[in-house]
Amino acid sequence: MSASKKTKAATISAEDAPKQYKTYAHNFKEGLGIYIEHPERNPEGRVVEYDDDFVVINDKFPKASVHLLLLPRNPSIAKQHPLSYLSTEPTFLASVRARAEQVANLAAAELRRQYGSHSASDAPYQSALEDMMSAPSTVQPEQQNLTELPPGRDWRSEIQIGVHTHPSMSHMHVHIISREANSPWLKHKKHYLSFHTRFWVGLDEFPLVDEGRRRVEEVREWPGWDLVCWKCGRGFGNRFKEFKGHLEEEFEGWKRE
Amino acid sequence: MSASKKTKAATISAEDAPKQYKTYAHNFKEGLGIYIEHPERNPEGRVVEYDDDFVVINDKFPKASVHLLLLPRNPSIAKQHPLSYLSTEPTFLASVRARAEQVANLAAAELRRQYGSHSASDAPYQSALEDMMSAPSTVQPEQQNLTELPPGRDWRSEIQIGVHTHPSMSHMHVHIISREANSPWLKHKKHYLSFHTRFWVGLDEFPLVDEGRRRVEEVREWPGWDLVCWKCGRGFGNRFKEFKGHLEEEFEGWKRE
DNA sequence: TATTCCGATAGTGAC
DNA sequence: GTCACTATCGGAATGAG
Secondary structure (H helix, E strand, C coil): CHHHHHHHHHHHHHHCHHHHHHHHHCCHHHCCHHHHHCHHHCHHHCEEEECCCEEEEECCCCCCCCEEEEEECCHHHHCCCHHHHHHHCHHHHHHHHHHHHHHHHHHHHHHHHHHHHHCCCCHHHHHHHHHHHHCCCCCCHHHCCHHHCCCCCCHHHHEEEEEECCCCCCCCCEEEEECCCCCCCCCCHHHHHHHHCCCEEEHHHCCCCCHHHHHHHHHCCHHHCCEECCCCCCEEECCHHHHHHHHHHHHHHHHHC | CHHHHHHHHHHHHHHCHHHHHHHHCCCHHHCCHHHHHCHHHCHHHCEEEECCCEEEEECCCCCCCCEEEEEECCHHHHCCCHHHHHHHCHHHHHHHHHHHHHHHHHHHHHHHHHHHHHCCCCHHHHHHHHHHHHCCCCCCHHHCCHHHCCCCCCHHHHEEEEEECCCCCCCCCEEEEECCCCCCCCCCHHHHHHHHCCCEEEHHHCCCCCHHHHHHHHHCCHHHCCCECCCCCCECCCCHHHHHHHHHHHHHHHHHC
8 A cells, every 4th residue: 555655656756746846836826835834934034923823924026115915824724715715704704804903003013114204194103202212211112101102193094904806826815005005016007906996805895795796797807997096086097107107196295194 | 462462471471381381391191292392302312213293212111122102293193092093093093004114123123233143043144244244345334235134033023013002191102112021111010911911902903993992991900910921821910020030031032032 | 816028009299 | 001109918938957
């Protein structure tokens, strides 16, 4: 039996193994697998945090100032379609919600780090933080009660959590991304549409009443949808370059809010 | 009256002249007008020959090794659509035929000048010509009887005469062009299709039975037609770059024929 | 809807 | 079907003993 297995394995190795190897490591669709299998290797330094259930990474091609991916590690879950699985597994949905909300707060803090000094509405927080940091204190920073700081800007409201109707990467991934769309990696129409149209499914939309229908109804024409500014609602048709320039202008105002 | 005219002229100058100037010299569609109005100026040195009825020029963007345009000078003729006028004015058609045939012989001679030394079938002519030129003679070359030379390659058969179903330039022009399509100015699909499909109307097809119908029936889908090699009949769909490479290969064989 | 490269397609402006 | 420029759209490959 052992010998039989071995023989069969040898046969597989000669015929199927190269194919399997290809579909695994060399197929781009499988590119997220390495993170859930070996987060401790911290591939390319993009692992933010991980535990037995989830891995959080920085997206390799971020489409906004902050763009994180939340990856469930359970292999049988990771291969499911997000619209289906999040609509039918309430326990899993609850665990994703809880974890994604934590990650969203992390993302909000990162937005503050990047743009706090430019923000008018964050000035009270920034001033208080500076005062606190410069004031003599015997208490360690991490022990100080940060809730005593004024709220400042609501950065969390700039973060959106959700999934794509038709993901390209085969491992389930939940996007935690800021909405201002400021990134050199935002290079074409689909990049923007995938986060700012019904192609995007917010985590708070789950469970979907008819996920199968949504997957079908969105798929045909969505690359033809107009570019519409998330900030001012202005439409740009298919004129991506012009739209990109507009986004950059909006970004300058947005970070100063 | 003279004063009145002057006043009107002044008015035109202030209001309409810029517009007229625009539609004349600065509208690309009118670009051939200068040649039929002032061939003696020989704009850009491209006038080959002219008389009261016709001007022959070298195309500014030749789509083959030899590409001449025959332009009728009569303004009321020059503004007619070629399919219509050549189908309804037999006298004009006859005069164009006679003149175009002369120009085609000129074009054939130019092909011989360019490629005669590479051509196998032209070798008898080339040898005889060289012998004649090197032989002592008191007779001037232009007085020698060239008909005594062997025929060599039939370069005239490589020349085609015709018009486009939908010309872009507003002045009537008859193309006299070699068919091998060897030119750096042949840059996209329509360039080739316009000389090697039914978009091209050979002068020998006139008068058309129903020229109006042809103008309508060809117009819609013709840019979608497949690229087909004039030499070998191979189809290349829309793959222009690949087709262009093929044309260059065919050209190498063609000139050696 | 992963990126990247290449090429085909489409719109515009031309004084 | 004028050219030249820009940008958009579209398919194909994508690894590596």
